[in-house]
Amino acid sequence: MKSPKARFEKSGKTRTFQVEYLARVEGEGALHVTLEGDRVEDVQLRIFEPPRFFEGFLQGRSALEAPDITARICGICPVAYQMSSCHAIEAALGIRLEGPLRDLRRLLYCGEWIESHTLHVYMLHAPDFLGCEGAVDLARAHPEAMQRGLALKKAGNAIVAAIGGREIHPVNVRVGGFYRVPTRAELDPLYATLEHARELALETVRWVAGFDFPELEPDYEWVAMQHADEYPMNEGRLVSNRGLDIEPREFEQHVIEEHVAYTNALQGSLRERGSYMVGPQARYALNFERLTPLARSTAQEVGLGAVCRNPFRSIIVRAIEVLHACDEALAILDRYQRPRAAAVEVELRAGEGMAFTEAPRGVLYHRYVLDAEGRIEKAVIVPPTSQNQRQIEVDLHALISEYVRLPERELAHRCEQAIRNYDPCISCATHFLKLEVERR
Amino acid sequence: MAYRKPTLAVHKFASCDGCQLTLLDCEDELLAVLDAIEIAYFVEATRATADGPYDVSLVEGSITTPADADRIRRVREKSRVLITIGACATSGGIQALRNARDVGQLASAVYPHPDYLDVLDQSTPIAAHVPVDFELRGCPIDKGQLLEVISAFVLARRPCIPTYSVCVECKSSGAVCTMVARGTPCLGPVTQAGCGALCPRMNRGCYGCFGPMEDPRTGPLSAWWEEELAQPRDRIVRAYRTFNVASPAFASAVDSLEDSE
Numbered sequence: 001m002k003s004p005k006a007r008f009e010k011s012g013k014t015r016t017f018q019v020e021y022l023a024r025v026e027g028e029g030a031l032h033v034t035l036e037g038d039r040v041e042d043v044q045l046r047i048f049e050p051p052r053f054f055e056g057f058l059q060g061r062s063a064l065e066a067p068d069i070t071a072r073i074c075g076i077c078p079v080a081y082q083m084s085s086c087h088a089i090e091a092a093l094g095i096r097l098e099g100p101l102r103d104l105r106r107l108l109y110c111g112e113w114i115e116s117h118t119l120h121v122y123m124l125h126a127p128d129f130l131g132c133e134g135a136v137d138l139a140r141a142h143p144e145a146m147q148r149g150l151a152l153k154k155a156g157n158a159i160v161a162a163i164g165g166r167e168i169h170p171v172n173v174r175v176g177g178f179y180r181v182p183t184r185a186e187l188d189p190l191y192a193t194l195e196h197a198r199e200l201a202l203e204t205v206r207w208v209a210g211f212d213f214p215e216l217e218p219d220y221e222w223v224a225m226q227h228a229d230e231y232p233m234n235e236g237r238l239v240s241n242r243g244l245d246i247e248p249r250e251f252e253q254h255v256i257e258e259h260v261a262y263t264n265a266l267q268g269s270l271r272e273r274g275s276y277m278v279g280p281q282a283r284y285a286l287n288f289e290r291l292t293p294l295a296r297s298t299a300q301e302v303g304l305g306a307v308c309r310n311p312f313r314s315i316i317v318r319a320i321e322v323l324h325a326c327d328e329a330l331a332i333l334d335r336y337q338r339p340r341a342a343a344v345e346v347e348l349r350a351g352e353g354m355a356f357t358e359a360p361r362g363v364l365y366h367r368y369v370l371d372a373e374g375r376i377e378k379a380v381i382v383p384p385t386s387q388n389q390r391q392i393e394v395d396l397h398a399l400i401s402e403y404v405r406l407p408e409r410e411l412a413h414r415c416e417q418a419i420r421n422y423d424p425c426i427s428c429a430t431h432f433l434k435l436e437v438e439r440r
Numbered sequence: 441m442a443y444r445k446p447t448l449a450v451h452k453f454a455s456c457d458g459c460q461l462t463l464l465d466c467e468d469e470l471l472a473v474l475d476a477i478e479i480a481y482f483v484e485a486t487r488a489t490a491d492g493p494y495d496v497s498l499v500e501g502s503i504t505t506p507a508d509a510d511r512i513r514r515v516r517e518k519s520r521v522l523i524t525i526g527a528c529a530t531s532g533g534i535q536a537l538r539n540a541r542d543v544g545q546l547a548s549a550v551y552p553h554p555d556y557l558d559v560l561d562q563s564t565p566i567a568a569h570v571p572v573d574f575e576l577r578g579c580p581i582d583k584g585q586l587l588e589v590i591s592a593f594v595l596a597r598r599p600c601i602p603t604y605s606v607c608v609e610c611k612s613s614g615a616v617c618t619m620v621a622r623g624t625p626c627l628g629p630v631t632q633a634g635c636g637a638l639c640p641r642m643n644r645g646c647y648g649c650f651g652p653m654e655d656p657r658t659g660p661l662s663a664w665w666e667e668e669l670a671q672p673r674d675r676i677v678r679a680y681r682t683f684n685v686a687s688p689a690f691a692s693a694v695d696s697l698e699d700s701e
Contacts, residue, residue, distance in 0.1 A: 050454040050504045051557055056546035057537040061678065068647065072534050072683070075458020075580060123464060123485060134486020135464070136479045139471060146471070154467035165638045167465055168458040168580040169649070172642045179644040259552040266551070342643070416487070425457075 013037050019412050029424070031396070031415055038404045043396045045389055045419070058379040063089045063348060063370050064175050070366070070381065071169045074425055076119070079112035079160065080359030082173040083234060084381075088366040089175050091248065092353025093346060093374075100339040101177045102234070103332045104163060108170070109233045109357070110329040111159025114197065115167070116360035117280070117318040117325075118156060120423045121208060122149030125315050128417045129211035145207065148200050152322065155197035159329060162190055177343030187333055194330050201323040202298060208315045209302035214414065217309040218398055220391070221273060222282035225358050231290045231324055232283060232358050239286060240276065248354035251365050257382060268387035275390040278362025279422065280317040281308055292331075295324040311395055311421040318423075348374025359384055361423050385424045392422055446495040446594050449481035451515050453501030453508050454535055454563065458580040459526035460484055460500050466583055473587075477594060492518035496593050499572075502528040502535060502563045509560070509569060516570035521593050524566045525586065527579035527683045531651055534579075536563040536686035565686070574599060579649035579683040582634050602633050603654035606646050610637035618645060625665050627679060630656035630689070647682060652689035662697055673697055 009016050015035045034041040054073055058066065066085040071078035083105060090096065097105065122145070123135035132138040139146040157167040163182060164170020172178050223244060227236035239245045246254055257266040270276050288296065288306040299320050308317055354367040362384030369378040399418050403411055450460050464485065466473065480490040497519035503509050516522055524530050532539070538546055539562045547554035566572055576589050585601055592599035602608070606628035610617065618640045619626040626645030628637070632653040639646045652658075658680070665671040665679075677697050680690040 050508065051547070051551070051559060052454055052504070052535040052563075053538055053543075053546045053550050056549040057534075057541065059549065062675075065678070065682075069534065069682070072456050072458075072579065075456040075461050078456075078458070119461075119464065127486075133488035134482075136474060136482075136486050137488070139474055143471070150467040150470060153465075157465060157467070165642050166580075166635070168461060171639050171644065171647075174644075179639075180642045 017408055017412055019416055029419075031419065033396070033400060033415070035400075035404065040397050040400045040404070043393045043400070045393050045396070047389075055379045055381055058368075058376045061376050063092070063368060063374045063376055064346070066366075066368065066376065066379070067173050067175065068169075068171075073381070073383070075168050076425055077112060077116055077359050077361065078169045079108055079164070079173070080357060080364050082170070083109060083357040084355055084359075084364045084366040085368075086173065086175050087234065087355030087357060088248075088353045088368050089370070090353065091355055092351035092368055092370050093175075093349065094351075095176060095344055095346065097177060097344065100181070100337055101342075101344070103336060104178065104181065105173075106233055107159060107329055107332045107336075108163045108173070110325040110332070111156045111163070113233075113325040113360050114156025114201075114322050114329075115153055115160060116156070117322045118149055118153040118204075120360075121204065121315055121318050121322070122146065122153070124423070125318075125420055126208065126211075128420060129208075129213075129315070148203060148207075152197055152200040152204065155193050155200075155326070156322075158193050159190060162187060174343055176346040177341075179342060181338055181342045183338050184336060187336060191330070191333055194326055194333070198294075198323065198326040198330065201319065201326050202294075205298050205302055205316065205319040205323055208319050209304070211315070213310055213312040214399075214403075214417075216311060216395070216399055216402070216418075218311070218395060220282070220309065221270065221276040222285045223270075223276045223278050223363065223387075224282040224286045225356065225363060226286055227290070229290065231287050231292075231328070234357050238356060238363060240270075241285065242273070244270070248356055248365070248367075251354060251356065251382070252367070252380070255365075255382065255387070257386065266382075266386050267389045268382060269390055275394050276387070277391045278384050278387050279314070280321050280360075280362075281311065281314050282362065283358060284308060284317045284320065291320070291324050292327040294327055295320050298323060311418065314421050314423075350374075361385060361425055362387060383425070385422070388422050388424065392419055392424065395421070445476065445478040447478045447480040447490070447492075448590070449492065449494040449497045449515075449519065450479075450484070451481070451497060451499045451501075451511075452484070453499065453512065453529065453566075454504040455501030455526065455528045455533065457484065457500070459529075459578075460498070462525075462581050462583055462586055463498075466587060469587055473590070477590070494519050496521045496523065496590065498590075499524050499529050499566050500526055502532045502565060503560070503569055504535060504563045505559050507558070512566060512569050521573045522566075522570070523574045523576060523589060523593065524572050525576045526581050527577065527649065527651060528563075529566045530575040530577055530687075531684045532563045532565050532686035534683050534685070537681065538563055539686055563686070576601070577632050577650040578634055582636070585634055604633055605629055605653045605656070606631045606633050606635070606637050606640070606650070609633045609635070610640045613637050613641060615641050618643060619664075619669075623669055625669050625671055625675075625679065627661070629661050630658050630693075648679065648690070649683045651684035651687045656689050656693075658689060658693035659696060662693060 070081040225232035225236035365382040627648040628646035
């Protein structure tokens with residue numbers, strides 16, 4: 001067994017290093033770093049996941065097909081794609097979901113947050129803090145922890161399967177609601193599962209809060225949704241700690257996407273301001289007050305303030321969000337009454353609709369232009385990882401400057417960890433990593 | 441001779457990661473799987489990798505770039521048994537929708553600088569490039585079927601994966617036929633079983649994510665959709681042209697519909 005290839009080269013004063021295949025991220029990517037002496041010259045996060053052209057082949061498809069098709073952008077967060085596409089198309093058609101249908105969507109999203117965050121916390125991120133190469137040796141070295149993680153992940157998947165029919169690419173989501181809504185009796189078994197999961201989530205927060213974290217406290221512009229009285233998932237405005245406050249239809253005026261030669265993913269940045277961070281830390285910093293009392297008090301108990309700047313500590317924030325999602329899911333189960341209709345009436349017509357929702361990795365934006373028959377004329381999809389891509393490079397720049405004197409193999413490993421802080425989903429961003437460092 | 445655990449590798453090509461995630465989603469069985477086999481290469485789960493050769497390689501995703509067309513040959517050389525997992529690896533996946541389009545035009549619909557991309561015109565299944573020992577269907581694959589296939593190859597027996605239609609699963613689950621009872625267009629009669637008839641049991645028609653069954657009769661089904669269920673032809677064509685668009689049986693179903701226009 002060996003660790004990922006890190007290649008080091010030196011010519012004169014220029015040194016380069018590269019991690020050729022980033023492990024424990026979803027998808028394929030690499031990192032290329034150029035150093036001039038000890039000064040960081042350039043950091044390039046290269047996504048070589050092949051492009052699949054979803055926005056292209058959505059053209060001409062019925063708007064009703066968008067939730068099933070866009071789900072296939074990402075097998076880790078298909079619900080997020082289904083949610084953003086449904087909301088955007090519903091916006092185009094003037095539809096709004098209320099009551100139990102709205103609740104069921106939120107419950108489904110809670111399931112995906114629990115499943116996706118737990119996968120990252122236990123199988124992809126925790127190994128970095130425990131000196132393990134990955135999930136396989138973590139399972140050997142810390143069997144109780146892995147069993148806890150698997151049980152917690154299973155609880156999230158149980159919600160998605162109960163509502164959606166299956167864990168990956170659920171079949172029950174449609175524009176206007178669902179094909180079939182579960183009865184109370186069908187959801188009842190989830191109650192005990194989630195009460196247990198909430199205990200496991202609490203243990204998870206305490207477990208990850210005990211890890212050692214490298215020092216790094218960048219001054220981020222955080223971008224996340226905000227809702228008057230909910231921790232954001234499906235609805236709200238998009239806000240930042242530096243004054244951004246917009247509706248979905250203003251998104252493309254503020255976020256610009258650029259195509260950089262070295263990567264197959266478009267890079268997002270804020271007009272005239274540059275890089276920004278989306279995801280759990282941004283949501284947490286902008287919505288701490290809207291967490292459930294248990295999630296808030298647990299954050300305080302483990303010494304996490306209302307704002308957490310260190311990206312390595314994102315693992316604690318994810319665990320807090322899992323705890324929150326368990327709490328929320330239980331509250332929804334408490335009040336659930338099966339609605340009479342599984343979906344509201346959908347009448348296809350011409351229109352344009354935009355929506356963002358909070359995917360586990362951050363805000364996911366969709367826009368659709370529909371013709372008179374409800375066929376898609378244009379689709380625009382901006383996933384969280386492409387928005388974080390530039391911020392990851394900024395973090396790496398700061399990290400490498402700080403730790404440039406570390407032995408190269410260690411430096412390369414630390415860079416890999418800094419990338420995993422973002423739980424980057426490369427399959428989404430191409431619609432992640434080799435590490436290469438060039439020293440000049 | 442001392443017992444050596446069989447080695448398993450998981451390789452990814454153009455895909456959504458969902459099929460390899462299915463392995464990590466085996467929450468109840470994962471620790472037992474790790475006891476029985478050695479994970480030699482699985483970059484989504486671990487940074488420790490071994491160069492091979494591997495006893496079993498699971499391959500997710502389709503071939504869409506010149507570099508991947510080379511890589512799959514190297515994977516084949518290093519693998520005693522090569523199993524494709526999911527619709528992308530088995531039929532080219534949803535991204536094979538590009539095959540009937542001009543890829544340059546598609547790329548410019550999505551990317552400002554299509555010239556930065558190095559992609560093939562077609563998204564093709566693994567079997568179009570190298571010999572494949574077994575193809576596991578589904579978008580995504582089913583957890584139970586994945587465990588069955590891994591067990592079978594580790595024990596050197598044939599995997600027990602039915603090639604009959606979703607209808608058989610639907611009937612045996614006791615569900616009411618959604619096409620007969622509600623007039624919902626359903627691809628179940630021509631789609632391979634494996635999902636447990638999920639969609640019909642959710643009051644929706646099957647959308648064919650497991651691809652064509654063995655010897656599907658798409659002609660009569662298309663006619664039924666058109667004549668009995670009053671479905672417009674473009675709707676029928678789109679139903680075949682989704683997650684298994686490039687599978688020969690669904691592609692020829694589309695051809696017959698388009699020829700008879």
